[in-house]
Amino acid sequence: MKISYQWLQDYIKLTEDPDVLADKVSRTGIEVAGVDYPSRGLKKIVVGHINQVEPHPDSDHLHICQVDVGEAEAYQIVCGAPNVAAGQDVIVALPNSRIADNVKIKKSKMRGVVSQGMICALQEIGFSDSVVPKDYANGIYVFTEPVTVGEPVFKYLGMDDAILDFDITPNRADTLGMHGTAWEVGAMYNEKPQFKKPVVTESQTPARDLLKVTVENKAKVPAYYLRVVENIKIKPSPMWLQIRLWHAGVRPINNVVDITNYIMLTYGQPLHAFDYDKLGPKQIVVRNAKADEPLTTLDGVERTLTTEDLVITDGVAPLGFAGVMGGLDSEITDTTKTVVLESALFNGTSIRKTAQRHNLRTDASTRFEKGIDNASIQEALEAAASLLTELADAQVAKGILVGNDYVAEDTVVAIKVSRINHVLGTTLSTDTITDIFERLGFGVKLETDDQLMVSVPPRRWDISIQADLIEEVARMYGYDNLPSTLPVVAMNPGKFNPQQQFIRRAKQMMQASGLSEVISYGLTTETKATQFLMTQNDVLTKLDWPMTVDHAYLRLNLISGLLNDVAYNIARNQTDLAIYEQGRAFTKTEAAIRPDEREYLAGAVTGLVKQANWLQTKQAADFYYLKGIVDQFLTAHNYTGAVTYVPNEKRPEMHPGRTADIYVGTQFVGFIGQVHPAIAKAYDINETYVFQLDLTTLLTLTSERLISQSAPKYPAVTRDIALLLEKDVSNEQVVTIIQRRGGQYLQNIQLFDVYQGKNIKLGHKSLAYSLTFQNSEATLTEDAINEQMAKIVDHLKAEVHAEIR
Amino acid sequence: MSLKNDLDNLKQKGLAQIQEVDSTKVLNDIRVSLLGKKGPITNVLRGMKDLSAEERPKVGAFANEVRDTLTEAIEAKKDELQAQVLNKKLQEETIDVTLPGRPVSVGTSHVLSQVMDNIEELFIGMGYQVVDGPEVEEDHYNFEMMNMPKDHPARDMQDTFYITQNVLMRTHTSPVQARTLEKHDFSKGPLKMISPGRVYRRDTDDATHSHQFHQIEGLVVDKHITMADLKGTLEVLARHFFGEDREIRLRPSYFPFTEPSVEVDVSCFNCNGEGCAVCKHTGWIEVLGAGMVHPNVIKNAGVDPEVYGGFAFGLGPDRFAMLKYGIDDIRQFYLNDIRFLHQFKVED
Numbered sequence A: 001m002k003i004s005y006q007w008l009q010d011y012i013k014l015t016e017d018p019d020v021l022a023d024k025v026s027r028t029g030i031e032v033a034g035v036d037y038p039s040r041g042l043k044k045i046v047v048g049h050i051n052q053v054e055p056h057p058d059s060d061h062l063h064i065c066q067v068d069v070g071e072a073e074a075y076q077i078v079c080g081a082p083n084v085a086a087g088q089d090v091i092v093a094l095p096n097s098r099i100a101d102n103v104k105i106k107k108s109k110m111r112g113v114v115s116q117g118m119i120c121a122l123q124e125i126g127f128s129d130s131v132v133p134k135d136y137a138n139g140i141y142v143f144t145e146p147v148t149v150g151e152p153v154f155k156y157l158g159m160d161d162a163i164l165d166f167d168i169t170p171n172r173a174d175t176l177g178m179h180g181t182a183w184e185v186g187a188m189y190n191e192k193p194q195f196k197k198p199v200v201t202e203s204q205t206p207a208r209d210l211l212k213v214t215v216e217n218k219a220k221v222p223a224y225y226l227r228v229v230e231n232i233k234i235k236p237s238p239m240w241l242q243i244r245l246w247h248a249g250v251r252p253i254n255n256v257v258d259i260t261n262y263i264m265l266t267y268g269q270p271l272h273a274f275d276y277d278k279l280g281p282k283q284i285v286v287r288n289a290k291a292d293e294p295l296t297t298l299d300g301v302e303r304t305l306t307t308e309d310l311v312i313t314d315g316v317a318p319l320g321f322a323g324v325m326g327g328l329d330s331e332i333t334d335t336t337k338t339v340v341l342e343s344a345l346f347n348g349t350s351i352r353k354t355a356q357r358h359n360l361r362t363d364a365s366t367r368f369e370k371g372i373d374n375a376s377i378q379e380a381l382e383a384a385a386s387l388l389t390e391l392a393d394a395q396v397a398k399g400i401l402v403g404n405d406y407v408a409e410d411t412v413v414a415i416k417v418s419r420i421n422h423v424l425g426t427t428l429s430t431d432t433i434t435d436i437f438e439r440l441g442f443g444v445k446l447e448t449d450d451q452l453m454v455s456v457p458p459r460r461w462d463i464s465i466q467a468d469l470i471e472e473v474a475r476m477y478g479y480d481n482l483p484s485t486l487p488v489v490a491m492n493p494g495k496f497n498p499q500q501q502f503i504r505r506a507k508q509m510m511q512a513s514g515l516s517e518v519i520s521y522g523l524t525t526e527t528k529a530t531q532f533l534m535t536q537n538d539v540l541t542k543l544d545w546p547m548t549v550d551h552a553y554l555r556l557n558l559i560s561g562l563l564n565d566v567a568y569n570i571a572r573n574q575t576d577l578a579i580y581e582q583g584r585a586f587t588k589t590e591a592a593i594r595p596d597e598r599e600y601l602a603g604a605v606t607g608l609v610k611q612a613n614w615l616q617t618k619q620a621a622d623f624y625y626l627k628g629i630v631d632q633f634l635t636a637h638n639y640t641g642a643v644t645y646v647p648n649e650k651r652p653e654m655h656p657g658r659t660a661d662i663y664v665g666t667q668f669v670g671f672i673g674q675v676h677p678a679i680a681k682a683y684d685i686n687e688t689y690v691f692q693l694d695l696t697t698l699l700t701l702t703s704e705r706l707i708s709q710s711a712p713k714y715p716a717v718t719r720d721i722a723l724l725l726e727k728d729v730s731n732e733q734v735v736t737i738i739q740r741r742g743g744q745y746l747q748n749i750q751l752f753d754v755y756q757g758k759n760i761k762l763g764h765k766s767l768a769y770s771l772t773f774q775n776s777e778a779t780l781t782e783d784a785i786n787e788q789m790a791k792i793v794d795h796l797k798a799e800v801h802a803e804i805r
Numbered sequence B: 001m002s003l004k005n006d007l008d009n010l011k012q013k014g015l016a017q018i019q020e021v022d023s024t025k026v027l028n029d030i031r032v033s034l035l036g037k038k039g040p041i042t043n044v045l046r047g048m049k050d051l052s053a054e055e056r057p058k059v060g061a062f063a064n065e066v067r068d069t070l071t072e073a074i075e076a077k078k079d080e081l082q083a084q085v086l087n088k089k090l091q092e093e094t095i096d097v098t099l100p101g102r103p104v105s106v107g108t109s110h111v112l113s114q115v116m117d118n119i120e121e122l123f124i125g126m127g128y129q130v131v132d133g134p135e136v137e138e139d140h141y142n143f144e145m146m147n148m149p150k151d152h153p154a155r156d157m158q159d160t161f162y163i164t165q166n167v168l169m170r171t172h173t174s175p176v177q178a179r180t181l182e183k184h185d186f187s188k189g190p191l192k193m194i195s196p197g198r199v200y201r202r203d204t205d206d207a208t209h210s211h212q213f214h215q216i217e218g219l220v221v222d223k224h225i226t227m228a229d230l231k232g233t234l235e236v237l238a239r240h241f242f243g244e245d246r247e248i249r250l251r252p253s254y255f256p257f258t259e260p261s262v263e264v265d266v267s268c269f270n271c272n273g274e275g276c277a278v279c280k281h282t283g284w285i286e287v288l289g290a291g292m293v294h295p296n297v298i299k300n301a302g303v304d305p306e307v308y309g310g311f312a313f314g315l316g317p318d319r320f321a322m323l324k325y326g327i328d329d330i331r332q333f334y335l336n337d338i339r340f341l342h343q344f345k346v347e348d
């Protein structure tokens, strides 16, 4: 809400600089987003009186005006506005003046005629289009009240004011009216705001003879009051009123509409005015709308109502939405003679729903949603009626028509001074606290020196419990004055849990292996969410109402996100990538509503893993590079079960000949391989290798308890063996045989050569291993090793037809 | 005394010879010729039998002295010559130390992980637990337990991705706090926790909005937790993350789950509070929201708000990272341009 500094001074004495005030309000209660000084930056803009207007000889729309600006000679100013006329008092930007947007006006010639300045529209001196009265929207502004020629225009237009932009949180709707704002600001400066009680002079005509009122849905309309005002003269509002409206961002329309808006800004109480003569039956019935009932609102939009919408009717047809917006049919027009004024309390949730349903948020609906001052509903009606007599020469019919009566009461909250200090960590005295409450306009009764009974007026509907009062004390006392301490509590050790530790270590190991961490989106497309599944049983979860197809499904894998990242980088000529992500996959069984959230670890490498330089040749990413990283990670955990890689040609997004499922013992834990070229093409990426591990599963596996071995005292013996094998005998087969037949002293099997091609039989390959034997108790004899090697060789020959080379 | 003179001559001559030698081989020849069995000293010693019993020990002692002196001189020369050889060899081995080293590829941690690790470690050090929770939450924990019943207007502040009417993508990590508070056994001590993680909001992605971002929320609940404790804790956090000289200030705000609620500003680390573009010329930067836990939140978790109370705060690692490193587009975090990511090499 935009708060006029001058208007605020109607209620409290203020001498504070508006910028300082804004800062204080921000620090104490409500964030002030900014302070606007409407005349700041403007210069030499004065009132002029147009003595004479002649058409420009060389133009069909320009006028040559002789304008009295309070100097000896009139100024000649060329003006293009259609509404310019002799006799008008207008805004004149003199030569060398500065108007809005820092534009400088100079003496000039327009089509050969000298022009000494410019006659201005309101927009040209900084007014927003949305507040300029319709009569002056497309032309110059003309003063309607007495002004002194030659004086700066600012005071006549209220531009010597400062406007504070209160950025109100949902709980502080009490400051959506000037009275509430005055209470808030007054409390900061220890100034009790003063308000005038409206006095209504009634005519002899009883209102009840003119109109009947019925509220059908009383639960949603706790308070409903009407007044009938007759013999209205519709005209523009006086300047002071127009100024207050436009500073608040409201366009002046006519006296009746302006008064309802002005009262809303004053009390925070939305009012509505109906044209009495447009009612069919002379009655007001507040009820729920009928299904599909039509209503054309003031903005000209035809709306179809639902039974949830609350409407004001004349017993036949809806006249408007209750608390949101009136209808076009009962709108106040220039010919309106009699007005029905409504001041009411509508259920906030109901109003919010209607506003949402019809996408129609208004100043009125916002206030009802957020909460109004229930104690001033009638007073606001009286204030409006009183102003109508004053500004529209109207007569107020006798009596208030009551559709539903409401008595607002203070909320009494019991609170102890010691409690306040206990929560804030302060040592404030009873006096200090009492003073704060009283400045806020709350009643305080001391039961004991510690026990207070605080009466909170209805305008502060946000306060109902002790915590609310504690907040009032904290902010008025000042957060800067709070001490700074650390909690004094029983100490428990702070530490990461096993899963957190496992994940942190996993990430460190990935980084140590050269993979960089990425964070992709958890929400993705249907296709990408369902690629690279760990098991084909995983069920997809979809958002009920996604914003875009790109982020509509919860991912079941991490690899598709990595491939998005690979594609993004390749498109930017970053073709050598080694990345990983640790995050959740939202796997689910058919019956479940909420997915399990499994912690996955996935990686991708593409392009070069080593650049060529003066020391080394380049090295491209391949299956074995990534397998080395994964294997290092898995074997480091010393699982009870062996880590094995089992070819799997059935993963749809993976290369059928270059993919392995990974097991620890018999437990499937993930897979590794090359992305299928067709999928790579779809992602627009190069040859890429990926892996994906289920960390949640890995965490459940048992590891061998590590018992330290002392470093061996006796030397190890190494024997090499080269085998000629048929092509499809796997390394694993060979290693298994060697392991099984290697005896108790076989410590390590190292594959050091794989060869295929020249000098090798077609359909065959050569594998060469280095075997290390060691006995920790004694030096191994040549004979013993020879015997063991012979055993190994025999079995290799027999089981996989190996030839020894 | 001629024997003694002979010995003295031998010594002087020998030392002069040793001094001039420039190879270990020649030095060895000299050693053999001077000190060997056929050498002059042995000769002298053989001649001693002709001496009187009185002179014999004196000459013998002198002869030993001469032999020791020469031996020492030869050893010293030997060391010197060996050092020369080594120095020459080392000289020949000289390399261009300015040539680049053999590359070691080490990956980087994502800048958001770095920020979160940093903050998690701070709170672990202060005795907090780090608690994870589901990203797909129940409305009950995400909103209702946090004092936002259905139809609460504050729900509009957090536009939500729903999956069903009662299941949603969490909009903050507060539901983890609700779940933890509900289970916490206060007989085992206070609850001190932070909950880091991903959160989701119905926002259109642009430079300052992302439908996915991160949060770290903190919660301390016990019998005597004060707002001063909140202020002190946030001061520690601000100084740890933004620098030792930072000040904080609290401004009133509104959150449904805290009362009082505050926004927390930190004095601008760019201009030290003088005013600059980073702090929009105010000297202060808004960094997080906090407050005293609303009694309804305590009560909803089955804990007595008359006895227990505490503070809560919530911060955005994305925002923290943007502020600290001058990142102007939140989408950078999730597009994963490798050139962007690799800038953040050292975690600190």
Ligand SMILES: [Zn+2]
Pocket: B268, B269, B270, B271, B272, B273, B274, B275, B276, B277, B278, B279, B280, B281, B283, B284
């Ligand atoms: Zn700054």
